[in-house]
Structure formats: C-alpha cells, structure tokens
Amino acid sequence: MAFDFSITSSVLSNGKTAYNGQLLNSTESKFTFAFRTTYLDNFGLYNISVNNNLVYKPEDYVQKNKFWAYFIYPTVMAESKGSFLCLNTYDRAKFTFTFMQYAAHVPNGDFVKFFKKLLALPKAKDYFPKLVLQNNQIFYRNSTGILSPLESNTSSQALMDYLNPTLTEVDQQELICAARFVHWASNDPEHRKIQVETAIVMYKENMKEYHERFGLHGAPAKVCQMICDIRHQGRGKNDRIALALNTNGNYEKAFSNLCTIGSANYQTRITTVRNTINKLVTEGKFSKVYDAQSGEFV
Structure with missing residues (x-):
C-alpha cells in the first residue's frame, strides 16, 4: 500500500x-x-x-566493497559528513x-x-x-x-x-x-546500501577514465582520491590536474599541488578531504596504489 x-x-x-x-x-x-x-x-x-545511526562508516561496507569503501570516504565527509x-x-x-x-x-x-x-x-x-x-x-x-x-x-x-x-x-x-x-x-x-554501491561504481568508472587521461597506473590512493574529489565537485579541469601531476613521479609533490586546486573558493572542503585522507593513511587503511590493468587498488 x-x-x-x-x-x-x-x-x-x-x-x-x-x-x-x-x-x-x-x-x-x-x-x-x-x-x-x-x-x-x-x-x-x-x-x-548527522544521526550516528544513519552515517556512512566504511567499516560497515568494507567486507563487500573492500578498499573502495575507504576510497570514497573523504568525498563523503566533504559532501555530507557521512549523512545518508x-x-x-x-x-x-x-x-x-x-x-x-x-x-x-x-x-x-x-x-x-x-x-x-x-x-x-x-x-x-x-x-x-x-x-x-x-x-x-x-x-x-x-x-x-x-x-x-x-x-x-x-x-x-x-x-x-x-x-x-x-x-x-x-x-x-x-x-x-x-x-x-x-x-x-x-x-x-x-x-x-544503494547510496554506497552507486558511489563505488561511479568512482571505479571514473578512475578508469582518469587513468586514460592522466596515466595513473601505480599512483598512490591519496593522489587518485583527490583527483576524484576535484572532478566530483567540479572545482578544477583536466588541464589543471595534469599540470599538478607533472612532477616527474614525485607523488608527494603531486598531492600537494592537487590540494591547491580551487583553494581560493573551496579551502574548507579541500581541508576536509586532505585531513580525512591523512587520517586513513595514519590508520594504515590508505596505502594502496592504482593498478590500471585490473582497475583496482593493490
């Protein structure tokens, strides 16, 4: 009814x-x-x-979605603080x-x-x-x-x-x-569950597209995540991202460069994404790199 x-x-x-x-x-x-x-x-x-019973927690979804449950988390926190x-x-x-x-x-x-x-x-x-x-x-x-x-x-x-x-x-x-x-x-x-699955499918597809554009095989998860967040929000275009990645393989510098894109207008969001990534890195949950052949983080 x-x-x-x-x-x-x-x-x-x-x-x-x-x-x-x-x-x-x-x-x-x-x-x-x-x-x-x-x-x-x-x-x-x-x-x-934000209701604690209705907030996204990666741990609740990691069994099925593995690393991707963590990969979307910085964007989730920036968009809604995890609120479903x-x-x-x-x-x-x-x-x-x-x-x-x-x-x-x-x-x-x-x-x-x-x-x-x-x-x-x-x-x-x-x-x-x-x-x-x-x-x-x-x-x-x-x-x-x-x-x-x-x-x-x-x-x-x-x-x-x-x-x-x-x-x-x-x-x-x-x-x-x-x-x-x-x-x-x-x-x-x-x-x-569908909210989560839609996000993960979207970011998986996006990563394949971004690899074709930027050559992200072997790139650390934090670099890939920041690119995904930039594009999801729309605060930067491909040429600007490509310029930030042009560091002769120095991914720490590339990550730092990516964190400046859109900073004039969106510093609060960038800080949220960066801090969430750093927290996951400290916890040992964000140490993987992108494998272009499988389309997965390894």
Missing part, C-alpha cells in the same frame, strides 16, 4: 522553518526531514543532519540527495542512476507509486494509466520538475518528495 505523509511546519527559536512528516495510518512519530532556506533568488529545502539523509532542493539541480549529494540535473547522471536502482526495490511502490521503471527508463503513470517519460539520454528536466516543480517557492510536491526520500533512507538499509 502506498505511503502517505502528513506535512507540518514550525518556526524554531533560531527563526528557521522546520518541516516535519508523519507516516499516516501508523504509530510512527513525526520526523523532521528538512529546513527552509534561500539561495540567490531561489527558495528550497536542506537537510544536513543529506538533501538540498534550492539550486539549479532542483533536487539533490544522498551522502554524496547526487544531483538530478544531469541526464543519466549519479542521481538518475541511483534513483533507478531505488525504483527496482520492492518498497518503491510504497514511496513512489506513480513512478514506473521500464526498459531502464523512469516514467510517470497518470490516473488513466498513460506513461510519460521523466528522463532520457539527453534530459532529466521532467524528473527534476516532478521532484521539485519550482525554485520560486517551497511547494507541496517538493515537500512530499523530500519526506519520502528521508523516510526511506532512514528506515531501509537497502536504500543506504
């Missing part, structure tokens, strides 16, 4: 508007799923809450969710791939009963049963508009979709 949520709001002592959801026809308590915010001329929601509930709906992506902040505006991008995996789960019919996954494409089914595509190889605009119809105000559809995502991630370990 499809889940329905009642949505209420309250103004906190600090002046913020909090949105609460409650699953109807259940004994569950209300849960806060988002806060109202503004960005430029936009209005939207955000959730950056991280949400924003106020920028041009219109809807961003997960511990890696997958964004809906990219056709066949990380959010679209992630959402398709979610819609293949049994619980998808409870949370998004009007969405249908057919031939690996997301469709909306209206009251007469007609299917309309929400995304394609060239556009995800219809999906963005379904999740968040407008940036000029916080509307009911946006609230309902946000509540659904937060509740689902909070209550279903399969949802959180």
Whole structure:
C-alpha cells in the first residue's frame, strides 16, 4: 500500500522553518526531514543532519566493497559528513540527495542512476507509486494509466520538475518528495546500501577514465582520491590536474599541488578531504596504489 505523509511546519527559536512528516495510518512519530532556506533568488529545502545511526562508516561496507569503501570516504565527509539523509532542493539541480549529494540535473547522471536502482526495490511502490521503471527508463503513470517519460539520454528536466516543480517557492510536491526520500533512507538499509554501491561504481568508472587521461597506473590512493574529489565537485579541469601531476613521479609533490586546486573558493572542503585522507593513511587503511590493468587498488 502506498505511503502517505502528513506535512507540518514550525518556526524554531533560531527563526528557521522546520518541516516535519508523519507516516499516516501508523504509530510512527513525526520526523523532521528538512529546513527552509534561500539561495540567490531561489527558495528550497536542506537537510544536513548527522544521526550516528544513519552515517556512512566504511567499516560497515568494507567486507563487500573492500578498499573502495575507504576510497570514497573523504568525498563523503566533504559532501555530507557521512549523512545518508543529506538533501538540498534550492539550486539549479532542483533536487539533490544522498551522502554524496547526487544531483538530478544531469541526464543519466549519479542521481538518475541511483534513483533507478531505488525504483527496482520492492518498497518503491510504497514511496513512489506513480513512478514506473521500464526498459531502464523512469516514467510517470497518470490516473488513466498513460506513461510519460521523466528522463532520457539527453534530459532529466521532467524528473527534476516532478521532484521539485519550482525554485520560486517551497511547494507541496517538493515537500512530499523530500519526506519520502528521508523516510526511506532512514528506515531501509537497502536504500543506504544503494547510496554506497552507486558511489563505488561511479568512482571505479571514473578512475578508469582518469587513468586514460592522466596515466595513473601505480599512483598512490591519496593522489587518485583527490583527483576524484576535484572532478566530483567540479572545482578544477583536466588541464589543471595534469599540470599538478607533472612532477616527474614525485607523488608527494603531486598531492600537494592537487590540494591547491580551487583553494581560493573551496579551502574548507579541500581541508576536509586532505585531513580525512591523512587520517586513513595514519590508520594504515590508505596505502594502496592504482593498478590500471585490473582497475583496482593493490
């Protein structure tokens, strides 16, 4: 049976508007799923809450994913402090969710791939009963049963508009979709597992691409991770990365160079990534190098 949520709001002592959801026809308590915010001329929601029970810990996923569980961790910490509930709906992506902040505006991008995996789960019919996954494409089914595509190889605009119809105000559809995502991630370990699997598949594929561009066979994990984070955030282009790597094989210098890319605007993020990497190195969990033939760290 499809889940329905009642949505209420309250103004906190600090002046913020909090949105609460409650699953109807259940004994569950209300849960806060988002806060109202503004960005430029936009209005939207955000959730950056960190709940220890709903935070990514590499150790929980290392048995299946091995070193990759650690490899994504610095980016995870920079994006969300590990929160599986991280949400924003106020920028041009219109809807961003997960511990890696997958964004809906990219056709066949990380959010679209992630959402398709979610819609293949049994619980998808409870949370998004009007969405249908057919031939690996997301469709909306209206009251007469007609299917309309929400995304394609060239556009995800219809999906963005379904999740968040407008940036000029916080509307009911946006609230309902946000509540659904937060509740689902909070209550279903399969949802959180897909967040993790999507990130690891993405970084594995990215590493193959980056090796082709930069020649990363034998490069230390920390150099590779910083490249992945630069590209994931978009704070630097390939030419700038290639210049940073041009050190005649001195990877310590290359890593130091990479840490300067985007520092004028993103120093806090770079510090988070670098400190997380250094912590993993100190713990003996980040000593591997990239093997281009196998596409793995060894």
